[in-house]
Amino acid sequence: MVFTSIATYHISHQLIVNTGEKPQIRFITTGDGSHSLYHETLHETYHSTHGAMKESMHVFIEAGLRHLPENTNPIHVLEIGFGTGLNAWLTAQDALTISRHVNFTTLEPFPLSDEISANLNYAENSLELQNLLRKIHATTWENDQVIHDHFVLHKSTAKLQEFSSDKKFDLIYYDAFGPPAQPEMWTAPILQKVADLMNDEGILVTYCAKGQVRRDLASAGLFVERLPGPPGKREMLRATKTRH
């Protein structure tokens, strides 16, 4: 399923994407002014309505990428749910800031249309960052693409359930839709699968702090921490694969 759009138009703070028969995806402006998307069938947003950019920075960059041991270089990242590319774009920027190489694999079985990705407001104030976001969206799928000296991107339309990899990952961005919308993404076997994809000392970060998810990650052999969440959320989870 690829989300298509025929027309876009503004209604108050929302940019609606008209999909022809009935809207499936609509733009929303979140608490920090950055866009997210609302999936009308799942009744789910792609990010926190309190601030998409703030959530991504807090959960994935600060609690994840910035928390890895300094000697992890290159850093192999696996993201579950490429979506708008916000996490990939922030990571590509941060790879330059921290001066480390990132190989970023991201799974997205339902890529957004070009029309949607071209209208995201993440890089409004910088042509350079707009070009980076554009490049991240425009690169081909199913192969490694050099985005810049410190960032190689591999986008795949594989579902997590079908994904397999010879290599293991230092950092997992677990950014699936939430358990009420997509319970199949939060079962004990799928979380075990993700734990098995991690290197020793590797970490998984997720915005989700549900007790059952925390217990299932612990049962998968990970050391789980509850951390303060991004705006609007009390907690988030970070799970580390400790050496046995």
Ligand SMILES: C[S@@+](CC[C@H](N)C(=O)[O-])C[C@H]1O[C@@H](n2cnc3c(N)ncnc32)[C@H](O)[C@@H]1O
């Ligand atoms: C919360 S959104 C991700 C937001 C994204 N990281 C971003 O920065 O915009 C969840 C994403 O997971 C994708 N998804 C749905 N089913 C999936 C599956 N079985 N495996 C991997 N990704 C899946 C959805 O299409 C959606 O884009």
